[in-house]
Amino acid sequence: MATLVFKFGGTSVATRERIAAVAERVADAAAGGDRLAVVVSARGDATDRLIEEAEHTVPRPRARELDMLMSTGETASAALVAMAVSAHGPEAVALSGIQAGVVTDGVYGRGRIERLDPSRVRREMDAGRIPIIAGFQGLGPGGDMVTLGRGASDTTAVSLAAALRADRCDIFTDVEGVYTADPRCVPQANKLDAIGYGEMLEMAQLGAKVMQHRSVGIAQRFRLPVVVRSSFVDSPGTSMMAAEAVEIESVALVRGVAHDTDVARITVRAVRDRPGLAHGIFQPLADHGINIDVIVQNLSEAGTTDISFTVSKADMAAAVDLVRPIAAEIGAGDVSADASLGKVGIVGVGIQSTPGIAARAFGALAEAGINILGITTSEIRITCLVAEAEVEHAARTLHTAFGLDADSAQ
Amino acid sequence: MATLVFKFGGTSVATRERIAAVAERVADAAAGGDRLAVVVSARGDATDRLIEEAEHTVPRPRARELDMLMSTGETASAALVAMAVSAHGPEAVALSGIQAGVVTDGVYGRGRIERLDPSRVRREMDAGRIPIIAGFQGLGPGGDMVTLGRGASDTTAVSLAAALRADRCDIFTDVEGVYTADPRCVPQANKLDAIGYGEMLEMAQLGAKVMQHRSVGIAQRFRLPVVVRSSFVDSPGTSMMAAEAVEIESVALVRGVAHDTDVARITVRAVRDRPGLAHGIFQPLADHGINIDVIVQNLSEAGTTDISFTVSKADMAAAVDLVRPIAAEIGAGDVSADASLGKVGIVGVGIQSTPGIAARAFGALAEAGINILGITTSEIRITCLVAEAEVEHAARTLHTAFGLDADSAQ
Numbered sequence: 001m002a003t004l005v006f007k008f009g010g011t012s013v014a015t016r017e018r019i020a021a022v023a024e025r026v027a028d029a030a031a032g033g034d035r036l037a038v039v040v041s042a043r044g045d046a047t048d049r050l051i052e053e054a055e056h057t058v059p060r061p062r063a064r065e066l067d068m069l070m071s072t073g074e075t076a077s078a079a080l081v082a083m084a085v086s087a088h089g090p091e092a093v094a095l096s097g098i099q100a101g102v103v104t105d106g107v108y109g110r111g112r113i114e115r116l117d118p119s120r121v122r123r124e125m126d127a128g129r130i131p132i133i134a135g136f137q138g139l140g141p142g143g144d145m146v147t148l149g150r151g152a153s154d155t156t157a158v159s160l161a162a163a164l165r166a167d168r169c170d171i172f173t174d175v176e177g178v179y180t181a182d183p184r185c186v187p188q189a190n191k192l193d194a195i196g197y198g199e200m201l202e203m204a205q206l207g208a209k210v211m212q213h214r215s216v217g218i219a220q221r222f223r224l225p226v227v228v229r230s231s232f233v234d235s236p237g238t239s240m241m242a243a244e245a246v247e248i249e250s251v252a253l254v255r256g257v258a259h260d261t262d263v264a265r266i267t268v269r270a271v272r273d274r275p276g277l278a279h280g281i282f283q284p285l286a287d288h289g290i291n292i293d294v295i296v297q298n299l300s301e302a303g304t305t306d307i308s309f310t311v312s313k314a315d316m317a318a319a320v321d322l323v324r325p326i327a328a329e330i331g332a333g334d335v336s337a338d339a340s341l342g343k344v345g346i347v348g349v350g351i352q353s354t355p356g357i358a359a360r361a362f363g364a365l366a367e368a369g370i371n372i373l374g375i376t377t378s379e380i381r382i383t384c385l386v387a388e389a390e391v392e393h394a395a396r397t398l399h400t401a402f403g404l405d406a407d408s409a410q
Numbered sequence: 411m412a413t414l415v416f417k418f419g420g421t422s423v424a425t426r427e428r429i430a431a432v433a434e435r436v437a438d439a440a441a442g443g444d445r446l447a448v449v450v451s452a453r454g455d456a457t458d459r460l461i462e463e464a465e466h467t468v469p470r471p472r473a474r475e476l477d478m479l480m481s482t483g484e485t486a487s488a489a490l491v492a493m494a495v496s497a498h499g500p501e502a503v504a505l506s507g508i509q510a511g512v513v514t515d516g517v518y519g520r521g522r523i524e525r526l527d528p529s530r531v532r533r534e535m536d537a538g539r540i541p542i543i544a545g546f547q548g549l550g551p552g553g554d555m556v557t558l559g560r561g562a563s564d565t566t567a568v569s570l571a572a573a574l575r576a577d578r579c580d581i582f583t584d585v586e587g588v589y590t591a592d593p594r595c596v597p598q599a600n601k602l603d604a605i606g607y608g609e610m611l612e613m614a615q616l617g618a619k620v621m622q623h624r625s626v627g628i629a630q631r632f633r634l635p636v637v638v639r640s641s642f643v644d645s646p647g648t649s650m651m652a653a654e655a656v657e658i659e660s661v662a663l664v665r666g667v668a669h670d671t672d673v674a675r676i677t678v679r680a681v682r683d684r685p686g687l688a689h690g691i692f693q694p695l696a697d698h699g700i701n702i703d704v705i706v707q708n709l710s711e712a713g714t715t716d717i718s719f720t721v722s723k724a725d726m727a728a729a730v731d732l733v734r735p736i737a738a739e740i741g742a743g744d745v746s747a748d749a750s751l752g753k754v755g756i757v758g759v760g761i762q763s764t765p766g767i768a769a770r771a772f773g774a775l776a777e778a779g780i781n782i783l784g785i786t787t788s789e790i791r792i793t794c795l796v797a798e799a800e801v802e803h804a805a806r807t808l809h810t811a812f813g814l815d816a817d818s819a820q
Contacts, residue, residue, distance in 0.1 A: 016467055050486070056426055057490050058497040065496075065504045069489035072482035076460070079479035080467050086475075087468040094475045099553045120552070142530070143509045 002167040003125075004029065007039040007135065007157035011174040012231035013077055014044035022172075022231065023084035026130060030090040035125050037164065038092075039135045039157040040081050042073025047150075063108035064144060067137075071097070071145040074134035074153065082132040092130040095120065097145070100131065101163075102138030102156060104146040110289050111138060111146035112214075113155060118163040133160065151212035158215040162222040169224055171211060172231035177238030178203065178210050180404040181257040185392045188405035192255065193236070196243035197223075199255050202347040202381040205293070207260020216240070243349050253354060254402040259344040259395040261388050263293070264316035265374075267308040268323060270333030280330065281307065284322050290315045294343065294385060296374040304333075308374065310385065313339050341373065342391030345383035346398055358382055364401035370394050412577040413535075414439065417449040417545065417567035421584040422641035423487055424454035432582075432641065433494035436540060440500040445535050447574065448502075449545045449567040450491050452483025457560075473518035474554060477547075481507070481555040484544035484563065492542040502540040505530065507555070510541065511573075512548030512566060514556040520699050521548060521556035522624075523565060528573040543570065564625035572632040579634055581621060582641035587648030588613065588620050590814040591667040595802045598815035602665065603646070606653035607633075609665045612757040612791040615703075617670020626650070653759050663764060664812040669754040669805040671798050673703070674726035675784075677718040678733060680743030690740065691717065694732050700725045704753065704795060706784040714743075718784065720795065723749050751783065752801035755793035756808055768792055774811035780804050 006026065013019050030036055042050075050070050054061040061069075075096055082094035100121055104111035124131040135153025140146030148155055154171060161169035178200065179189040195203070197220035204213035210228055219226045219240060229237025271277060278297070285292060296308045311319050320337050327335050351357050361382055365372060370393060374385035386394050399405060416436065423429050440446055452460075460480050464471040471479075485506055492504035510531055514521035534541040545563025550556030558565055564581060571579035588610065589599040605613075607630030614623035620638055629636045629650060639647025681687060688707070695702060706718045721729050730747050737745050761767050771792055775782060780803060784795035796804050809815060 019467055054490065054493060057429055058493045060497075061493045062496055065489040065492045068504050068506070069486050072486045075485075076479050076482045079475040079482075080464065082475045083464060083468045083471045083479075086472055087470075094478050096478070096553075143506075 001033050001035060003035040003164055005037050005039065005157050005161035005164065005166050005169045007153060007169065007171050008041065008081070008231055009153065009171075009173045010041040010044055010046070012172050013040055013081060018231075019081055019084045022081060023088045025231070026085050026092075027088035027090055030130060037121055037125060037131045037133065037160060037166075038081065038085075039133045039153055039160060040074065040077045041135050041153040043077050043080075046073040046077070067108045067140070067147045068145050070147050071134070071137040074136045078132045078134040085130055085132060090130050091128065092132050093124050094132045094134070095124075096134050097137035097156065098139045098143075100133040100160065102159070104138040104140055104148065106140040106146055107289055108140065108146055110149040111140065113138060113148065113159050116159045116163040118160060121160065122164065152214070154212040154215035155218065158218045158224060158226065162218060162224050167225070169219070169226045171226060171228045173210065173228065174230070174232070175210060176230045176233055176235050177228050178208070178256070180255070181395055181399045182208065182259065185259065186257065186396050186399045188399060190404065190406050192238050194239045194241060195255060196349055197240060198243055198380050199347050199349060200240050202345070202378065203256055203258045206258035206343065206345045206347065206381065206383060207262065208256075208258040253348050253350060254346045254357070254404065255348040257344065257346055257395050257399045257402070257404065259342060259391045261342040261391050262312050263310050263341045263343050263385070263388070264313045264337060264339040265308055265310050265341050265385070266316070266319055266323060266335065266337045267306060268327050268332050268335050269306050270304045271307055271327075272304055272331060277330070278307070281323060281326055282309075284326065285311075285319055288318065288322060290319050290322075294374055294376045294383060296376075310341065310343070340388045341385055342388040343383050343385050344391055344394040344398065345381055346402060347381050349380050351380055351382060360401060361398060364397050365394055368393065368397040370397065411443050411445060413445040413574055415447050415449065415567050415571035415574065415576050415579045417563060417579065417581050418451065418491070418641055419563065419581075419583045420451040420454055420456070422582050423450055423491060428641075429491055429494045432491060433498040435641070436495050436502075437498040437500055440540060447531055447535060447541050447543065447570060447576075448491065448495075449543045449563055449570060450484065450487045451545050451563040453487050453490075456483040456487070477518045477550070477557045478555050480557050481544070481547040484546045488542045488544040495540055495542060500540050501538065502542050503534050504542045504544070505534075506544050507547035507566065508549045508553075510543040510570065512569070514548040514550055514558065516550045516554075516556060517699055518550065518554075518556055520559045521550065523548060523558065523569050526569045526573040528570060531570065532574065559624075561622035562624065564622040565628065568625040568628045568634060568636065572628060572634055577635070579629070579636045581636060581638045583620065583638065584640070584642070585620060586640045586643055586645050587638050588618070588666070590665065591805055591809045592618065592669065595669065596667065596806050596809045598809060600814065600816055602648050604649045604651060605665060606759055607650060608653055608790050609757050609759060610650050612755070612788065613666055613668045616668035616753065616755045616757065616791065616793060617672065618666070618668040663760060664756045664758040664767070664814065666757050667754065667805050667809045667812070667814065668757060669752060669801050671752040671801050672722050673720050673751045673753050673795070673798070674723045674747060674749040675718055675720050675751050675795070676726065676729055676733060676745065676747045677716055678737050678742050678745050679716050680714045681717055681737075682714055682741060687740070688717070691733060691736055692719075694736065695721075695729055698728065698732060700729050700732075704784055704786045704793060720751065720753070750798045751795055752798040753793050753795050754801055754804040754808065755791055756812060757791050759790050761790050761792060770811060771808060774807050775804055778803065778807045780807065
């Protein structure tokens with residue numbers, strides 16, 4: 001008897017018919033003898049509609065009340081799915097994130113799970129009921145609902161699976177698994193049977209929409225087996241596992257290409273180069289929960305340097321507001337922002353330690369006439385900043401250059 | 411500096427423009443120096459849409475999950491109104507029913523407020539913030555949301571006002587106050603400046619839609635001044651107060667006519683008349699939270715009697731299911747149900763003790779050709795069961811007969 005956590009995304013519960021299909025799948029798994037807990041997202045575009053409603057009510061809705069409003073999307077979804085599962089046979093019980101034991105750090109709109117006490121969920125499972133849990137939400141100060149950021153129902157599911165020491169977490173979504181690139185942009189993309197946690201993390205960070213990157217990090221830390229699979233098609237999906245296991249199954253060095261157009265670059269010019277400088281600029285951003293992605297610092301000439309970094313477009317205005325007074329304080333030059341960028345990258349274990357990979361990537365992009373505006377690398381990833389308009393072309397170019405196209409031998 | 415509780419119904423917060431108007435009214439009252447707490451209902455027909463969604467997902471949604479689903483309507487409403495109030499100046503803070511200290515008896519779908527701990531609400535007010543509270547919901551077992559039954563945001567508001575020892579509770583709604591009859595049915599109806607708690611209670615029980623009857627009972631118990639007024643028009647509304655105060659202001663004996671078409675009658679035939687019989691039939695209904703309204707027991711002949719009672723139409727099927735096995739057990743005849751009834755009644759302090767009132771009511775109905783199918787009376791009310799099709803005609807007839815029409819001297 002395996003303990004499994006299922007997570008169904010917004011498209012999987014968007015309509016009554018889809019909820020019925022989800023209920024059937026859950027009932028089937030329960031009938032097969034597995035112990036189940038289920039995490040659900042808000043239905044379809046419910047979250048977007050709630051945000052829109054708030055923004056039409058007031059221009060700048062407060063984060064605390066926005067969280068209370070947004071959390072109703074997942075709460076309603078959990079209630080409906082629980083009703084549907086119960087109607088299919090097994091007894092189900094809907095739980096809010098708070099009831100499911102999710103405790104956040106209390107940062108409205110982008111809360112992190114500080115701990116997850118699975119005792120209530122376990123008690124329901126022990127009593128033969130299937131808990132249906134509202135994802136994306138947890139306990140904040142004074143009993144408040146705090147949401148965990150976009151896509152964070154994945155985080156709820158993976159955290160719960162880790163807390164329950166589940167045998168597996170299945171992420172049901174609207175695609176059949178993890179692909180070598182986004183099939184909407186690169187038609188030759190192939191589905192991967194397996195992918196390492198680290199590779200998946202880099203793919204997610206690079207903009208692959210399949211799983212929220214924080215949830216991948218949690219799965220990696222707990223070495224939790226995760227399967228990304230379709231809630232519409234009955235196919236095996238992609239298994240996420242430790243890299244050693246993946247490498248045995250696959251000889252491909254470059255596992256995939258990912259891209260993202262949600263990139264804004266902020267540049268601080270003529271910064272006097274001295275120790276602690278980067279800390280002085282980046283700590284305030286971190287304090288405000290703004291994630292910094294690519295950092296490019298030019299080699300200094302005449303004692304000054306330009307520092308560029310990228311953030312998501314939603315954070316651009318806030319980041320500029322934070323950085324401007326700091327730049328003035330340290331006697332730097334002007335602060336500029338550019339939202340017309342994107343990033344594209346290749347991911348695979350051993351990329352950095354294999355000679356020639358980076359050169360091949362840069363060469364392919366150059367040959368395609370694509371200008372590289374910044375580069376970062378990690379052990380298993382090479383990322384290039386390019387103009388937003390060239391992102392998709394760059395992704396297709398790299399996909400072909402590394403032999404990932406469907407007609408290539410993989 | 412008065413402490414006031416405002417309650418805004420669903421139509422008052424149905425659109426963005428109306429939410430803005432509510433926010434302005436709240437901000438104005440706060441600027442005037444009053445200490446405020448605000449209770450809101452779900453927006454427009456949100457509750458109906460949620461129920462519909464549930465019933466389309468499964469034919470018989472479970473009460474626990476239906477409560478979780480329905481409660482999202484008020485939660486979203488409170489969040490949006492709090493955002494709007496904050497944008498108008500004063501700081502507002504949205505609270506769920508649970509956060510506002512509402513503790514229910516745990517009966518899903520028709521919970522009663524067991525206690526209300528106002529300390530969190532008071533703390534927010536002390537800190538200069540206006541709490542905006544989701545009505546209709548409260549704490550149930552295991553942290554569950556329990557809803558309080560249709561229209562019960564009034565109950566939340568009045569209970570909160572009582573717990574805060576507020577100076578007044580203002581019920582803002584889509585009508586200008588309490589009328590001598592429903593103006594949609596009786597065009598000659600007049601707005602009352604004042605009404606006694608008891609009269610209002612009978613009006614509400616008789617189907618007057620202005621305020622939920624349970625909330626009137628609570629106001630009466632705590633002798634809480636309540637004003638029913640329009641959220642659209644700036645007019646004084648109707649003040650609810652102790653009968654002594656009303657009687658001084660008004661000489662009218664019959665204060666109003668109310669009617670209700672949500673009436674179903676269940677009849678148990680050929681019941682052997684013996685002590686404890688009514689208890690045996692009605693206790694199980696009470697245990698299931700089904701309210702019984704009019705009870706008619708025919709005088710027994712040959713040792714048996716027919717017992718009829720009325721329930722709301724929504725409870726009819728459940729009531730029949732409960733009563734049938736009992737009837738079989740006690741050797742009674744068949745159990746039948748009839749949903750084609752309505753009730754109409756007159757309300758006023760001293761009605762029963764004033765000779766001739768009942769006779770005048772029955773005479774007027776007889777003259778209008780309306781058949782009376784059952785009668786109950788209380789100190790301040792006379793109710794007649796009539797065919798559903800004749801309810802409105804009966805209401806107009808009684809309104810005229812007791813001199814309540816607009817052109818009559820009141």
